[in-house]
Amino acid sequence: MKQPTPRGEISALVLATIAAPAPTQEESLVQLGTLVAERVSGTPDILRDDDLQLALFCLYELHYSGIDDAGDDWEWHPGLLGIRRLIEGAFEQAVRSRVVLGDLPDSSSEAVCAELFRMTGEDAGPSMSRFVARSATEDQLREFLVHKSIYQLKEADPHTWAIPRLTGRAKAALVEIQADEYGNGLPTRMHSALFARTMRDLGMDDTYGAYLDAVPAITLASNNLMSLFGLNRRLRGAIVGHLAAYEMTSSQPNRLHSRGFKRHGHGEEAREYFDEHVEADAVHEQIAGRDMAGGLVEQDPRLLPDVLFGAAAGIALDVLMTQHILEAWEAGRSSLHHVGAVAA
Amino acid sequence: MSAEHASGADHTQGGERDGADVPQRSLNSGSATPVSVVACANGPLLVRGDFELVGTDGQELPRTRRTVALGRCGASVLKPYCDGSHKLIGFTTDP
Numbered sequence: 001m002k003q004p005t006p007r008g009e010i011s012a013l014v015l016a017t018i019a020a021p022a023p024t025q026e027e028s029l030v031q032l033g034t035l036v037a038e039r040v041s042g043t044p045d046i047l048r049d050d051d052l053q054l055a056l057f058c059l060y061e062l063h064y065s066g067i068d069d070a071g072d073d074w075e076w077h078p079g080l081l082g083i084r085r086l087i088e089g090a091f092e093q094a095v096r097s098r099v100v101l102g103d104l105p106d107s108s109s110e111a112v113c114a115e116l117f118r119m120t121g122e123d124a125g126p127s128m129s130r131f132v133a134r135s136a137t138e139d140q141l142r143e144f145l146v147h148k149s150i151y152q153l154k155e156a157d158p159h160t161w162a163i164p165r166l167t168g169r170a171k172a173a174l175v176e177i178q179a180d181e182y183g184n185g186l187p188t189r190m191h192s193a194l195f196a197r198t199m200r201d202l203g204m205d206d207t208y209g210a211y212l213d214a215v216p217a218i219t220l221a222s223n224n225l226m227s228l229f230g231l232n233r234r235l236r237g238a239i240v241g242h243l244a245a246y247e248m249t250s251s252q253p254n255r256l257h258s259r260g261f262k263r264h265g266h267g268e269e270a271r272e273y274f275d276e277h278v279e280a281d282a283v284h285e286q287i288a289g290r291d292m293a294g295g296l297v298e299q300d301p302r303l304l305p306d307v308l309f310g311a312a313a314g315i316a317l318d319v320l321m322t323q324h325i326l327e328a329w330e331a332g333r334s335s336l337h338h339v340g341a342v343a344a
Numbered sequence: 345m346s347a348e349h350a351s352g353a354d355h356t357q358g359g360e361r362d363g364a365d366v367p368q369r370s371l372n373s374g375s376a377t378p379v380s381v382v383a384c385a386n387g388p389l390l391v392r393g394d395f396e397l398v399g400t401d402g403q404e405l406p407r408t409r410r411t412v413a414l415g416r417c418g419a420s421v422l423k424p425y426c427d428g429s430h431k432l433i434g435f436t437t438d439p
């Protein structure tokens with residue numbers, strides 16, 4: 001991924017540090033530690049802190065595609081991992097304090113599945129998909145793709161981290177879902193590839209991270225949430241719950257997204273990404289709820305609260321992101337961080 | 345899943361959920377993965393394994409994935425597949 005533009009002193013120092021060889025950066029790491037420690041306790045809202053969210057996104061990115069000019073040995077550099085833990089610890093705490101779980105169901109797979117369907121079926125406020133279907137302008141459709149592109153161009157990757165941490169029924173279920181996400185052996189059928197085609201059809205840049213500078217902190221936060229859950233084994237319940245909730249809130253919204261793109265005259269190729277998800281996720285949500293999440297809790301009932309937390313956290317951040325975008329649009333503004341960055 | 349794979353004519357290992365009594369199979373043995381149908385509460389029938397999905401004329405129905413969810417609430421616009429509409433109409437499988 002190309003280096004993004006810094007959004008404050010922390011993201012600037014992270015990017016400058018990893019662009020140099022690790023042995024020369026002892027001082028920067030000490031300075032970074034001090035800055036981050038001050039900021040995580042002082043920030044009014046870490047979910048909307050552009051500087052911290054971008055810094056965390058870049059630190060996680062070292063585990064995915066890497067960042068141009070950052071040496072590969074930074075990925076497991078203990079000093080840099082320490083910085084990441086400072087930020088992600090505060091981030092996790094902030095997310096946990098926003099999420100209220102109801103009464104826990106029993107730990108049978110059917111009960112877990114039913115609770116996840118209940119949580120994802122609750123009215124969570126204004127609907128992005130209905131807006132896209134009925135009212136979004138062509139420019140807003142492009143903004144919508146900009147927000148989504150941060151995740152969708154690496155769709156499924158954060159959840160894949162969970163595979164070696166699961167066993168038996170839960171693992172088989174996750175792999176069954178991920179195989180579909182990754183196109184069942186056909187690169188052009190990968191969901192990330194279908195999304196890239198949609199972007200190209202609208203004349204947009206489909207390079208991974210091309211629009212990173214354009215998205216607001218909350219969009220980064222919803223991506224960082226998946227990496228937080230995916231990269232920490234102790235949060236395997238949460239990443240599983242997150243995926244289940246994601247699949248359970250996909251079929252109908254994608255049908256509406258497709259309708260919005262059709263309304264603006266975009267053809268089947270551009271809409272295939274959405275259309276594919278309507279059918280695929282009607283299958284995935286059943287496998288994810290019952291076999292993956294339910295199966296995991298049956299194997300290890302201690303993970304039940306984290307499974308539900310992961311689902312609730314995903315929903316909560318999605319709601320915040322939707323609010324951010326729709327509020328901007330309703331006020332006649334762009335929802336993006338750097339408006340200029342969306343030009344095709 | 346590609347169209348050929350979806351036809352049910354090939355053989356893939358391990359479709360079983362618990363894996364308990366699945367016999368070892370060679371990929372080319374000519375034997376098929378047993379079909380399992382899960383009746384999902386308040387939702388579709390989830391069908392896994394090697395099977396053919398045909399219309400009343402015996403012709404294969406368009407199918408793009410190995411495991412399918414067959415709708416049973418009547419509201420899907422992708423019949424015979426489920427499209428999640430059962431949640432919107434409050435479909436229930438309780439007797």
Ligand code: FES
Pocket residue numbers: 387388389414415416417418419420425426427428429430431
């Ligand atoms: S059973 Fe899912 S749409 Fe009818």
